[in-house]
Amino acid sequence: MDLAAVLTLEVLNGIASLVLISVGLAIVFGMMRVINLAHGEFLMLGGYAAIVATNHGVNIWIAMLVVSPIVVGIIGVVAERLIIRVLYGRMIDTLLATWGLSLFFIGVVTTIFGNTVAGIGAPLGGIAVGRYSISLYRLLLVGIAAAILVAIYAMLRTTRLGLLARATMENPNMAAALGVSPPRVYAATFGVGAALSGLAGGLLAPISGVLPTVGAAYVAKAFITVISGGTAIIAGTASAASLFGTVNQLLTYLTTPVIGEAGLLAAAILLLRVLPHGITGKLFRGGL
Amino acid sequence: MILRRVSPGVLVTAAMMVGVAVGAPLIVDQFQLLQLTVFASMCILALSLGVVWGYGGILCFGQSAFFGLGAYTYAVAAVNLGESTLAIVLSIVVPAVFAAALGYFMFYGRLSDVYLGVITLSVTLIFFNLTNSTAGDAYRIGSARLNGFNGMPSLPTFNVPGNPGRPLDPTETFCLVMALLLIVYVGLHALLASHFGRVVVAVRENETRCELLGYDVRRHKLLIFTLGGAIAGLAGSLFANWGAFVSPNVFSLTTTSQIIIWVIVGGLGTLVGPIIGCVAMQYLATELGTQQLANTSLIFGIIFLAFVLLVPRGIVPSLGALRARLFGARERQGAQARRA
Numbered sequence A: 001m002d003l004a005a006v007l008t009l010e011v012l013n014g015i016a017s018l019v020l021i022s023v024g025l026a027i028v029f030g031m032m033r034v035i036n037l038a039h040g041e042f043l044m045l046g047g048y049a050a051i052v053a054t055n056h057g058v059n060i061w062i063a064m065l066v067v068s069p070i071v072v073g074i075i076g077v078v079a080e081r082l083i084i085r086v087l088y089g090r091m092i093d094t095l096l097a098t099w100g101l102s103l104f105f106i107g108v109v110t111t112i113f114g115n116t117v118a119g120i121g122a123p124l125g126g127i128a129v130g131r132y133s134i135s136l137y138r139l140l141l142v143g144i145a146a147a148i149l150v151a152i153y154a155m156l157r158t159t160r161l162g163l164l165a166r167a168t169m170e171n172p173n174m175a176a177a178l179g180v181s182p183p184r185v186y187a188a189t190f191g192v193g194a195a196l197s198g199l200a201g202g203l204l205a206p207i208s209g210v211l212p213t214v215g216a217a218y219v220a221k222a223f224i225t226v227i228s229g230g231t232a233i234i235a236g237t238a239s240a241a242s243l244f245g246t247v248n249q250l251l252t253y254l255t256t257p258v259i260g261e262a263g264l265l266a267a268a269i270l271l272l273r274v275l276p277h278g279i280t281g282k283l284f285r286g287g288l
Numbered sequence B: 001m002i003l004r005r006v007s008p009g010v011l012v013t014a015a016m017m018v019g020v021a022v023g024a025p026l027i028v029d030q031f032q033l034l035q036l037t038v039f040a041s042m043c044i045l046a047l048s049l050g051v052v053w054g055y056g057g058i059l060c061f062g063q064s065a066f067f068g069l070g071a072y073t074y075a076v077a078a079v080n081l082g083e084s085t086l087a088i089v090l091s092i093v094v095p096a097v098f099a100a101a102l103g104y105f106m107f108y109g110r111l112s113d114v115y116l117g118v119i120t121l122s123v124t125l126i127f128f129n130l131t132n133s134t135a136g137d138a139y140r141i142g143s144a145r146l147n148g149f150n151g152m153p154s155l156p157t158f159n160v161p162g163n164p165g166r167p168l169d170p171t172e173t174f175c176l177v178m179a180l181l182l183i184v185y186v187g188l189h190a191l192l193a194s195h196f197g198r199v200v201v202a203v204r205e206n207e208t209r210c211e212l213l214g215y216d217v218r219r220h221k222l223l224i225f226t227l228g229g230a231i232a233g234l235a236g237s238l239f240a241n242w243g244a245f246v247s248p249n250v251f252s253l254t255t256t257s258q259i260i261i262w263v264i265v266g267g268l269g270t271l272v273g274p275i276i277g278c279v280a281m282q283y284l285a286t287e288l289g290t291q292q293l294a295n296t297s298l299i300f301g302i303i304f305l306a307f308v309l310l311v312p313r314g315i316v317p318s319l320g321a322l323r324a325r326l327f328g329a330r331e332r333q334g335a336q337a338r339r340a
Helices: A002-032 A039-055 A060-082 A091-113 A136-158 A160-170 A172-177 A182-208 A215-229 A233-254 A257-274 B008-027 B030-055 B063-081 B085-108 B113-132 B170-193 B195-205 B207-212 B217-243 B253-266 B272-289 B296-310 B315-326
Strands: A126-129 A132-135 B163-167
Touching (some): A002 A136, A002 A182, A002 A233, A039 A060, A039 A091, A039 A182, A039 A215, A091 A215, A091 B296, A136 A182, A136 A233, A160 A182, A215 A233, A215 B113, A233 A257, A257 B113, B008 B030, B008 B170, B008 B272, B030 B063, B030 B272, B063 B217, B085 B217, B113 B253, B170 B195, B170 B217, B195 B217, B207 B217, B253 B296, B253 B315, B272 B315
């Protein structure tokens, strides 16, 4: 019974961390069709922002929940204005340029912080479930991941900003004719995506630690989740993350983390063989 | 027959390779010869992506997966067999089989370019994580310990076929690597001039039209992808032999991005371009490694960005276009503009 509870939490945790690391990418890819290979580095920068802020005496919650997203959001908007903007409609060039950007960020951060692991302690303690102890912080992450998905849905569905964003993605020319400025919407969307990545990076920093090349560990999983999810941002991310999180954590429990990771990839390749447009390419078409 | 269609530029390049292979051992010292050996091995790797991406139009970000798989296969086989000939053959076969299996899922699933790029990249990173976590005695294949992130040291190097007691000296190894580079380079040109090669290029230009003309697009893509995997595997075995060492770094994002940079800098849609890009970038990386001022990733990131934004076709096609404009000749190479 205790084991079942702990295992369920592990699975939920796996799903939550997949949602966190991929939601920023899902927004940028789903709305703008831009593949951002510097996504892993946005997470990494979010992690560093949280750690540096905490070490300078900022409250850890403010550092993770406020400083990280703001810093990375600003970096995202700057990157969009300087680089991505020039390459809209050239998907492959965007992909390559963001790869260059990713190397650039790794280089900058290595120069500043050195090639060592930095970390902060996870806040909150643990609670005992029978013979096991579970971390409250990990439990909180599950809640935050769910809250982020709900917030994005609410924003896209109910606010004027969300309406403008959806309209621009649907038909930029028509939106422009009605007085919306598409470049501004693109910049804002990219900024929001980056900010969410920064938030995720900050939240994950206490769990996994941060080092300049940590992005590589995240980016593969994030891409697998987003692509397997398909174009619908929320339904896609949630369904793909649930599937892969479950596969990953159960295999990890039964065998080793290594097999868990390999199983995640194998599941994704098989899934894309059957559903080349991702889960939401077939089901929930046209939804969010 | 096929060779008649090969342009004179190819013969010039091939002659220069022979010149380097014969001349370099006479001129340079042993350290520089070892440097040249690794440069030439990497040129083979650059060619593998040059053909898959530049001619096949397949955006493969996972060339280092096949490269690393080749290196590890060589390492494991050479340790177990104590002899290098069969190990080299295996280091070509294993990545080729893996590429064929992966390619089957991707091409027969009809995934588009961008997805291919992302999936191949993810496969590479998963290999990186997998090999990194194989530390400890439990992870061994035969008598070869994989050693996780520490890598596998003191591998047996190449020996004269059938005579494990007689390893190749550095000059012989260099000549062997140059010979393989020459074979791959000329062989790829011959292949591209053949019927099969022309269909591959046609598929790159317009998939639908090729399909309507009755060609099996998926099969052609799969075959060229598998060939690319095999060549990358060969480069992997040469690399493992060069340092007598292999570590998970062969799968790292750095290795992957370097291969892409070589091809971008040199130029897509040519074979000499990736070679030039590879030598130039390797030289730069070696020079950067000796100073502390700027981080190598930082410089490479800037070069990468600069080429994508400013010289999107790469050096060789841009020079070709420039020459055509200066001399008023008909722009032939320019027609092969960067393909999505």
